[in-house]
Amino acid sequence: MKKFTVAAVTLLMTILTLPVVPMSASAKENHAEGWSGDSGKSMFIDNADLFTKSEEEDITEEIQETSEKLELNIIVLAAGSEYYMGDEQTERFSDDSYDQTFGEDTDGVFYFMDFTGKQPAYDCISPSGKGMVYYKSHIDDILDEVYYYLPSSDLDPADYTDDIKDGISCFLGQLSEYSGSESYYFDDYSERYYYYEDDELVITRNKPFKARLKALVFALPIGLIAALIYFFAMKHAYKFKSSANPNVYVSSEDTRFIHREDRFIRTYTTKRKIETSSGGGSRGGGGGGGRGGGRHR
Numbered sequence: 001m002k003k004f005t006v007a008a009v010t011l012l013m014t015i016l017t018l019p020v021v022p023m024s025a026s027a028k029e030n031h032a033e034g035w036s037g038d039s040g041k042s043m044f045i046d047n048a049d050l051f052t053k054s055e056e057e058d059i060t061e062e063i064q065e066t067s068e069k070l071e072l073n074i075i076v077l078a079a080g081s082e083y084y085m086g087d088e089q090t091e092r093f094s095d096d097s098y099d100q101t102f103g104e105d106t107d108g109v110f111y112f113m114d115f116t117g118k119q120p121a122y123d124c125i126s127p128s129g130k131g132m133v134y135y136k137s138h139i140d141d142i143l144d145e146v147y148y149y150l151p152s153s154d155l156d157p158a159d160y161t162d163d164i165k166d167g168i169s170c171f172l173g174q175l176s177e178y179s180g181s182e183s184y185y186f187d188d189y190s191e192r193y194y195y196y197e198d199d200e201l202v203i204t205r206n207k208p209f210k211a212r213l214k215a216l217v218f219a220l221p222i223g224l225i226a227a228l229i230y231f232f233a234m235k236h237a238y239k240f241k242s243s244a245n246p247n248v249y250v251s252s253e254d255t256r257f258i259h260r261e262d263r264f265i266r267t268y269t270t271k272r273k274i275e276t277s278s279g280g281g282s283r284g285g286g287g288g289g290g291r292g293g294g295r296h297r
Contacts, residue, residue, distance in 0.1 A: 011064055011148070012212070013124040014030045024261070029204055029206070030202050030203060030204055031104075031105045031192075031203040031204065032129060032130075032200075032202060032203045033103055033105045033107075033129065033200040033207060034073045034106065034107055034129065034201070035072065035073065035106065035107040035108070035129075036073075036102075036106070037071075039064040039067035039068045040064070041073060041075075041101060041102065042060075042063050042064050042066075042067035042072075042073055042074040042075065043060045043063060043064070043073075043075060043076075044056055044059040044060045044063055044076045044078070044168070045075065045077045045078065046078050047077060047079050047080040047082070047083065048079060048080035048115040048116075048157060049080065050082075050115070050157055050158055050161050050164060051078075051161060053282055055161070055165070059076070059165060059168055061170075062169065062172060063075075063076060063166075063172065066172040066175060066176065069176070070175060070176060070179050071107065071108065072107050072108045072109060072130075072179075073098075073101070073102040073106060073108025073113070073128075073173065074109055074111075074172075074175070075097070075098065075101065075109075075110045075111070075285075076113060076168055076171065077110070077111065077112050077113060078113050078115055078164070079112055079113060079114055079115055079116055080093055080115060080116060081116050081117050082114050082116075082130075083112075083114075084116040084117065084118055085116075085193045087124075087294065087296075089124045090112055090114070090123050090124045090292075090293035090294065091126065091290075091293065091294065092292075093112070094110045094111075094112045094124045094125075094126035094292040095110075095126045095290070095291050095292050096124050097110055097126075098110035098128055099128070102128070104128070105128065105129055105203055106128055106129050107128065107129035107130045107131060107201070108127070108128050108131055109125060109126065109127045109128065109131045109135060109175065110123050110125070110126040110127060110128075111123070111124075111126075111153075111171060112124040112125075112126070112294070113150075113164075113167075113168075114153070114297065115157045117153075118153065119153050119154065120152075120153045120296040120297055121152075121153035121296065121297040122294055122295070122296050122297070123143060123146075123147075123150075123294050123295060123297055124292045124293065124294035125139050125142065125143070125156070125292065125293060125294060126291050126292035126293075127139075127291060127292075128291060129194075129201065129203070130201050132185050132187065132194045132195075132203075132291065133182050133183065133184065133185045133190075133194045133195065133196070133201070134175075134178050134179050134180065134181055134182055135178055136185055136293070137182060137185065137290070138174075138178050138181070139293045139294065139295075140229045140293075140295060141174075142171065142174040142175075142178070143294070143295045143297075145170055145174055146170050146171050146174070147167075147295075147297055148167075148170070149164070149166045149167035149170055150163065150164060150167045150297060151163060151164070152297065153297055155210075172203075174292075180209070183195060183196045184196075187290070187291070189290025189291070190290055191205060192204060192205050192292075193205070193206070193207060196200070207258060250281055258284045
């Protein structure tokens, strides 16, 4: 009977050790909005007034060609002095500007190119939708390549328009290079997962099935090992030579109880209130905020 009990407890521990893995991912919520198929809103905005009208149109045309090719919404903003702001404000502005133009969780990227006069300049790239999967982890790499062309923030950008134009072309080339480079990304800010499943982008708070399956593969042997250790430990602990009855160790000849009396002086109960915190809560996500990232130039 004891062996049966130990075995049952061992089996129960093994089951409890395994993570709960849903066998179907079809019930998850997907926030992905995809790409509208219209590259007409993708453009270059010359707020710093660096280029002629014809040059702006040429840059916009190149952006729209890349938009069609990659199926991405793309805006490049050459920000002038009216957009002078702190680094975090720049990131929020980039996120919000993209969302207001194209909608939340659509596929695309917003590039804030800093010509505001801030020292040092802070360029920001805000990806969205599949842009989060492909580009979020490579923002520094992309800016490293683009910065080869852009003037430092202590120089007058009006004297380097050809270099800036080449920098924009480099940026678009980097989008092409990293397109499809990743298939999974977890955003700490919004606490959401971005990944591809059956060639479809999924944006959700639910952990991907493959990640859960991977956890199961690692947890199963660990659970079995823990269960075996517990089994043998319990088996050894309950393997007695004689009865566990305490009367075995007491001599009935030498010990006699003549009189028994229970006497209680006082009884009382102590109560203590456990304080709990009602504050806290996780930081919310979804849509704008927290996506953009950048570097000083």
